[in-house]
Amino acid sequence: MKSALGTDMLLVRKRQKEKVFLVLATLALLFSLVVLFTLIIDAFLDGLPRLNLKFLTSFPSRKPEEAGILPAMVGSIYVTVLTTLFAIPLGVGSAVYLEVYAPKNRLSAAIEASIATLGGVPSIIYGMLGLELFARVLQLGRSLLTGALTLALLVLPIVIVSARESLRTVPQSLWEAALALGATRWQALKDQILPVAFPGILTGIILTVSRAIGEAAPLIMIGALTYVAFLPRGVLSPFTTLPIQIFNWVSRPQKAFHANAAAGIIVLLAVTLSLNALSIVLRNRLEKRAPRTL
Amino acid sequence: MKVRQFLVLGLFACALLISSGALAAEKIIAVDGSSTVYPITEAVAEEFQKVYQDVKVTVGISGTGGGFKRFVRGETDINDASRPIKASEIEACQQNSIEFIELPVAFDGIAVVVNPKNTWVDYLTVEELKKIWEPEAQGKQIRWSDIRPGWPEKPITLFGPGVDSGTFEYFTEAIVGEARKSRGDYVASEDDNVLVQGVAQDEYALGYFGLAYYLGNQDILKAVPIDSGQGPMAPTPENVKNGTYKPLSRPLFIYVNRKSADRDEVEKFITFYLEHAKDLVEEVGYVPLPEKAYELALERFRKRVTGSVFGGHGATVGVSIEELLKKEAQ
Numbered sequence: 001m002k003s004a005l006g007t008d009m010l011l012v013r014k015r016q017k018e019k020v021f022l023v024l025a026t027l028a029l030l031f032s033l034v035v036l037f038t039l040i041i042d043a044f045l046d047g048l049p050r051l052n053l054k055f056l057t058s059f060p061s062r063k064p065e066e067a068g069i070l071p072a073m074v075g076s077i078y079v080t081v082l083t084t085l086f087a088i089p090l091g092v093g094s095a096v097y098l099e100v101y102a103p104k105n106r107l108s109a110a111i112e113a114s115i116a117t118l119g120g121v122p123s124i125i126y127g128m129l130g131l132e133l134f135a136r137v138l139q140l141g142r143s144l145l146t147g148a149l150t151l152a153l154l155v156l157p158i159v160i161v162s163a164r165e166s167l168r169t170v171p172q173s174l175w176e177a178a179l180a181l182g183a184t185r186w187q188a189l190k191d192q193i194l195p196v197a198f199p200g201i202l203t204g205i206i207l208t209v210s211r212a213i214g215e216a217a218p219l220i221m222i223g224a225l226t227y228v229a230f231l232p233r234g235v236l237s238p239f240t241t242l243p244i245q246i247f248n249w250v251s252r253p254q255k256a257f258h259a260n261a262a263a264g265i266i267v268l269l270a271v272t273l274s275l276n277a278l279s280i281v282l283r284n285r286l287e288k289r290a291p292r293t294l
Numbered sequence: 295m296k297v298r299q300f301l302v303l304g305l306f307a308c309a310l311l312i313s314s315g316a317l318a319a320e321k322i323i324a325v326d327g328s329s330t331v332y333p334i335t336e337a338v339a340e341e342f343q344k345v346y347q348d349v350k351v352t353v354g355i356s357g358t359g360g361g362f363k364r365f366v367r368g369e370t371d372i373n374d375a376s377r378p379i380k381a382s383e384i385e386a387c388q389q390n391s392i393e394f395i396e397l398p399v400a401f402d403g404i405a406v407v408v409n410p411k412n413t414w415v416d417y418l419t420v421e422e423l424k425k426i427w428e429p430e431a432q433g434k435q436i437r438w439s440d441i442r443p444g445w446p447e448k449p450i451t452l453f454g455p456g457v458d459s460g461t462f463e464y465f466t467e468a469i470v471g472e473a474r475k476s477r478g479d480y481v482a483s484e485d486d487n488v489l490v491q492g493v494a495q496d497e498y499a500l501g502y503f504g505l506a507y508y509l510g511n512q513d514i515l516k517a518v519p520i521d522s523g524q525g526p527m528a529p530t531p532e533n534v535k536n537g538t539y540k541p542l543s544r545p546l547f548i549y550v551n552r553k554s555a556d557r558d559e560v561e562k563f564i565t566f567y568l569e570h571a572k573d574l575v576e577e578v579g580y581v582p583l584p585e586k587a588y589e590l591a592l593e594r595f596r597k598r599v600t601g602s603v604f605g606g607h608g609a610t611v612g613v614s615i616e617e618l619l620k621k622e623a624q
Contacts, residue, residue, distance in 0.1 A: 226336075
C-alpha cells in the first residue's frame with residue numbers, strides 16, 4: 001500500500017512538473033507572439049490609412065501626403081532577386097565542394113570555421129568591404145550590382161550552412177547505389193543527390209531573402225541613397241531600398257512622415273512575405289517532382 | 295533536370311539585367327552628406343525634376359563627414375554639410391585635385407527644450423547651460439535647484455543627440471567652448487524623435503536638438519529662451535533669421551565640385567537651388583537666409599569662387615547673417 005501510494009505521489013509530481021513546464025513554454029511562445037502582434041498592429045493602425053495605390057506608385061516628396069514608396073519598393077525587389085541569383089550558385093557550389101569533394105584536412109577545417117565565423121560578422125563590416133571592393137576597386141560605383149554583391153557576401157554563410165545541412169539529409173545509400181551503377185561523382189550529384197537536396201536548399205534561400213530584404217546598414221555604407229525619384233534602368237543604376245526609406249521617414253520631425261514610415265513597414269512586410277511565398281511554392285513543386293527516396 | 299533549368303533561368307536573368315545596365319547613360323547629379331540638410335536638397339531636387347525631366351538627382355544621407363569622404367574622391371557632385379568643411383577635408387580635396395565652391399543655403403537653430411509641465415524655467419544663460427553639459431559635470435547629479443535657487447530640488451534628466459551628430463558638435467562648440475566636449479552620461483540618440491518623446495514624458499527633463507523637431511512638436515514641448523548676454527531670446531525662426539538667437543543658430547551649406555559645376559545640368563541645378571531656396575527652406579522647417587545672401591551666393595557660384603571662407607575650422611560658432619554676407623562678398 002505504502003509503496004503504491006509512493007509511486008502515485010511520484011507520478012503526480014512528475015505530472016505537476018510537466019504542467020509547469022507546459023505553462024512556461026506556452027508563456028514563452030505567447031510573449032514573442034504578443035510582442036510581434038503589438039508591433040504589427042501598431043504599424044497597421046498608423047500606416048493603413050496612408051496605404052493606397054498612389055502611395056505605392058509615387059516617388060518620394062518633401063510633402064508627406066504626396067510621398068510614395070515606388071523606387072524603394074522596386075529597388076528592394078531588384079536587390080533581393082539579384083542577391084539570391086549571386087548567392088545561390090556560389091553558396092550551393094561551396095556546400096557541394098565541402099560535403100562531397102573536400103578532403104578532410106586542416107585546410108577544410110579552417111574553411112569551415114571561417115564560414116561559421118563569417119555568419120556572425122556585423123553587417124556593416126560587409127558594407128565596408130563592399131564599398132572598397134565592389135564600388136571602388138571594381139569600379140561598379142554605388143549601383144544595384146554593388147548592393148546585391150555585398151548582400152550576397154553577407155548571406156553566403158547562411159546559404160552554405162543550410163545547403164550542407166540538406167545535402168547531409170540525402171541517404172548515403174543513394175550515393176553508393178549511383179556509384180555502384182557506374183555513375184561518376186558528377187553524375188551521381190547532378191541526377192540523384194542535388195534533386196533530392198534541392199527543396200532543403202530552397203529553405204535556406206527563403207531565409208536568405210528575409211535577411212537580404214531587411215538590411216539597411218551595409219547598403220547605406222556602400223552608398224545606397226535616400227532620394228531617388230526614378231526607377232533603376234539596369235544593374236548599374238543608383239537605387240534605394242525599403243528599410244532606408246522607412247528609416248528616413250521615421251527620423252523626420254513632421255508627424256505625417258511617421259505615418260508614411262508605418263505604411264512603408266506594411267509594404268516591407270508584404271514584399272517579404274510574397275518573396276518568401278514564391279520560394280515556398282517553388283520548393284513544394286520541386287518536392288513533388290523530386291525522385292522518391294527510400 | 296530541374297537543377298539545370300533553374301541554373302539556365304538564373305543565367306538568363308543575369309544576362310538580361312546586365313545588358314539593360316549597359317544602356318543606362320543618363321544625366322545624374324549625385325548629392326550626398328548631412329541628414330540635416332537632406333530635406334532642403336530633397337525639396338529642391340523634387341521641384342527641379344518637375345522642370346528638367348531629363349535630369350536625375352539622387353540624394354544620400356551619409357552625414358556631413360561621411361559625405362565629404364565621398365566628395366573628396368570625386369564620387370559625388372555636391373555635398374550637403376551642416377558645418378563648414380574641415381582642414382583635413384580641404385587637404386584631402388587638394389590631394390585629389392578637387393576644387394569646391396562653398397554655398398550657404400539656410401540657417402538652422404538648435405532648440406533647448408523642457409517638458410510643458412516645467413513652469414519654473416523662464417530662460418537659461420549660456421553659463422547655466424555650460425554648467426549642465428560640460429564634461430566636468432559627468433557623474434554629478436545636477437538638480438534644478440543647483441542651477442538657480444528656488445527651482446525644484448529634483449535631478450535634471452538630460453537628453454541629447456549622439457556623438458556622430460553635427461548638432462552635438464555644434465552645441466558643444468557653442469556652449470562648452472570646444473567641439474565634442476560634453477558630459478557623456480545623458481540619454482543619447484541619433485534619432486531626434488526619440489529625444490522629443492523622452493523630454494515630452496519626463497517633467498524634469500532637459501534636452502536639445504534641431505529647431506525643426508521643436509517646431510513639429512510644439513504641443514508636447516516647451517522651448518527655453520537662451521540668454522547670451524543680451525537678454526533671453528526664444529528659438530523662433532525670426533530670431534534665428536535676424537541673428538539674435540545666439541549662439542545656437544548655425545548656417546547650412548552645400549559644397550559643389552568645381553569640375554561638376556561646368557556640367558550643364560549641375561549648373562542649372564545650383565542656379566535653381568539658390569533661386570528657390572527661400573521658399574523651400576521655410577517649407578521644410580528651416581530658416582531661409584536673407585534674399586541678398588542668396589544673390590551673393592549665386593554670384594559666387596557664377597564666378598566659380600573656390601575655397602572656404604571659414605579657413606577649415608569646422609563647426610564655427612556665432613556666425614550671423616551679416617558676417618556671412620561680408621565673408622561672401624570678399
